Amino acid sequence: MLKDIKVALVTGGNRGIGFELVKQLALKGFKVILACRDPEKGHEAVQKLKESKLDVSFVEVDVNNQDSIHQAAITVNERYGRLDVLINNAGVYLEENKKLVAMDPSILERTMTTNFFGPYHCVRSFIPLMEKQGYGRIINVSSEYGAMSDMSYPGEGAYKLSKFALNGLTRLVASEVNGDIKINAVDPGWVSSDMGGPSAPRTPKQAAESILWLATIGPEGPNGEFFRDGKSIDW
Template sequence: MSRPARRVPTAATAPAITPVYRVALVSGANRGLGFEVARQLSERGMTVLLGARDLDKGLRAARKLAGALGEVIAVQLDVTQQDQVDTLARWIEITYGRLDVLVNNAGAFYDPAANPSGTAIAPVRDAMETHLFGSWRLCSALLPLMRRHRYGRIVNVSSGCGASTTDSASCPAYRVSKSALNTYTRALASELDGSGIVVNAVCPGWVATDMGGPGGRPVSEGAAGIVWAACLPEQIASTGGFFRDGQRIAW
């Protein structure tokens, strides 16, 4: 994870709350960065589907957000399981008939002590299953609900750690899988350009979470950049970019 930039989106700089009814899905949202993204989206009036591998943990997290402007509903979601992705997609279609925002946040495998020559293939494969293939599964399953209304905001939570301009031997599984996610982001954005569906990658910076460890900036600041990308209005809805705190960064 990269050190944070100075500029941070705030309530003042983020796009205004839209009066249009929106439904959002956030994967890996029962704690940490995903939970804060769900909280901020719900405070903006969205109905938020809080994805969690462990539904009990998701339900507890959703209860903490009771009373927000938008409803928060826990849904079981392991992004590595195609059957769960397909089941959730059908449920969203039946229940809401739409999905407006998808935040691919589920992640792990951040190991600063690891190096490429000493890392087994298994954790690299697992990282790819979660970061790349998990995001790919969700996008493929849920894009029809966005195409239906010619509107969508897909945010792939990435990291400056996966930028091609970054040289480091640490976190190889995490780094390589996030780099692959960046490439997928650009390819999908190119395919969907002009469709009303905007696809971007966001680096939240080094955030103080269970995965990132102590010393990072507040999770609310890292989440704000993700929420900014999830709420881009039509007039400034750039697609196919890599952002941190609302500012473009190098791929």
């Protein structure tokens, strides 16, 4: 059990923005749990960070599997007895260049499973650890495509709907939590990663910086809002 050191968990932590988030949280003194579905890749990523003397561990989390998430919450509770920061970073972009109603329905279903239900089940499973101590910071990595205004334009339908739902989840959970627990969503911008591609203008480090400030906000900080580069933006 830990009293003075904060514990953070990042889903999809083995690469891209997630890996950078794990690294930066560890540099800030957090005990960080790198979560991803592939144990081999997860342990490889942890080993890289441990070579830099960073306090990082691994837990297997497949955000498409409720049992995996639930078991991870049990493991975190047994190992640390608390969770202070949860960053729902894992996500997919599976678009076909088709109208929403013309695409294979499985594309929408798989996208919603990972990008919406994954964070939902993570929040549901880990928030009891935060409620137990009356403190927690939850950050959902969203997208500008999740804004209501973007629903007026065609394209990226499955991805847009998944992030729109994630933003709604953020606001709804914010209205329900008690104690010093904050949940917010962030648009990290177009990031050079496996999902964003090599031509994207932002680095994972820049994206991580736009997210991490919400991990350490005080009790007067925002709750249920949507941010880009530290500034509140419209839903």
